[in-house]
Amino acid sequence: MSTPITRYLDLNDMRRLVDTVGLRPMLVAVVEALREDYARWTEFEKCPRTANHHPLGVLELMPTSDQELFSFKFVNGHPKNPALGLCTVMAFGALAKMDTGWPVLLSEMTILTAIRTAATSVLAAQSMARPDSKVMAMIGNGAQSEFQLIAFNEFLGIDTFRLYDVDPLATQKLLRNLSHDRALTLVPCASTAEAVCGADIVTTCTADKAYATILTDAMVQPGMHINGIGGDCPGKTELEASILKRARVVVEFEPQSRIEGEIQQMPANFPVIELWEVLTGKVNGRASAEEVTVFDSVGFSLEDFSALRVVNRLAEEHNIGTPLNLMPLMPDVKDVYGLIQPAAVVS
Ligand code: NAD
Numbered sequence: 001m002s003t004p005i006t007r008y009l010d011l012n013d014m015r016r017l018v019d020t021v022g023l024r025p026m027l028v029a030v031v032e033a034l035r036e037d038y039a040r041w042t043e044f045e046k047c048p049r050t051a052n053h054h055p056l057g058v059l060e061l062m063p064t065s066d067q068e069l070f071s072f073k074f075v076n077g078h079p080k081n082p083a084l085g086l087c088t089v090m091a092f093g094a095l096a097k098m099d100t101g102w103p104v105l106l107s108e109m110t111i112l113t114a115i116r117t118a119a120t121s122v123l124a125a126q127s128m129a130r131p132d133s134k135v136m137a138m139i140g141n142g143a144q145s146e147f148q149l150i151a152f153n154e155f156l157g158i159d160t161f162r163l164y165d166v167d168p169l170a171t172q173k174l175l176r177n178l179s180h181d182r183a184l185t186l187v188p189c190a191s192t193a194e195a196v197c198g199a200d201i202v203t204t205c206t207a208d209k210a211y212a213t214i215l216t217d218a219m220v221q222p223g224m225h226i227n228g229i230g231g232d233c234p235g236k237t238e239l240e241a242s243i244l245k246r247a248r249v250v251v252e253f254e255p256q257s258r259i260e261g262e263i264q265q266m267p268a269n270f271p272v273i274e275l276w277e278v279l280t281g282k283v284n285g286r287a288s289a290e291e292v293t294v295f296d297s298v299g300f301s302l303e304d305f306s307a308l309r310v311v312n313r314l315a316e317e318h319n320i321g322t323p324l325n326l327m328p329l330m331p332d333v334k335d336v337y338g339l340i341q342p343a344a345v346v347s
Helices: 011-021 023-039 110-128 145-156 168-178 192-196 241-245 254-260 275-279 301-317
Strands: 007-009 050-054 057-065 069-077 091-097 103-108 135-139 160-164 185-188 201-204 211-215 225-228 237-239 247-251 292-296
Touching (some): 023 110, 023 145, 023 301, 057 301, 069 301, 091 110, 091 301, 103 110, 110 247, 135 192, 160 168, 160 192, 225 237, 237 241, 241 247, 241 292, 247 275
Parallel strands (some): 135 160, 201 225, 225 292
Antiparallel strands (some): 050 057, 057 069
């Protein structure tokens, strides 16, 4: 057996990787991996994530595996963090071999979560939004927003984005980051209602630990696709319940979404479709041009698995990251005691 390594990717390494590969090609690679992995849904060990709650936020662990690899992500959600100079969502994760337990990758996942969330959004929208969609409203212009815009432009040809955030500085930041991109027409708006007006797709990506009503039923027009990604925790929603009643609702993993998604507002027997069913052609993502469709996304461990395996391959190809001295390699593997002796060389 060749000597195994644990590759460590910090924020700088991830920045270098995205810079080397390019954000759009990286999104393409993650969407491809997601499509492959969702197509073999039954091969994965799945469970709702564990969530430890605090009045100000939540800390979550998200594990999954197939027969070859195991992955987990540690992620938080603290909507008041920005006032303290911290991100609302921060994450790291690992990928390990199932046959030996050896971790092959330990990686930052704050950037990677934004990439995989955007990749999952467009994967769903490709089957659920009207094919003639051109305009998207982006409600919540925080950390996830630029990734969403770039992905929707790349995969669905959306070229006009109507922007709204209660914090004008967040919208200014988005404009500063993406105004140079001539493929995108960016239209700042004064309210959610104004932003949603004329939109084919509405992405809600706000952060508030509350049953918020970001999108009211009256704002939703026939044929709209709603990419709801900000409501992802018990007691944290964005859509008025009556929108769900008249829409086709797709979720990632039903047992987790019943607890965390927009559908927590609905009775336990409210009918939903799982994303894998749409992606494998078992169920249609949209029945007619007039139908309202909702992707009630909370983020699922399979998406982190797919993103981590892409990053592991690309980091290896481009020789990015450093070996981490995390797991013991030693001549007598039963001599862990020897590792704590003064003469031990641990490498
Ligand atoms: P963020 O704090 O960086 O951005 C959220 C933005 O929403 C802020 O700029 C805030 O001012 C704005 N906002 C809050 N209330 C609003 C309102 N009523 N109207 C308009 N704007 C409002 O957070 P982020 O990292 O961009 O994440 C946004 C949300 O998405 C969080 O709730 C997070 O938990 C969720 N999220 C979901 C997934 C997923 O897979 N579904 C992945 C990542 C993040």
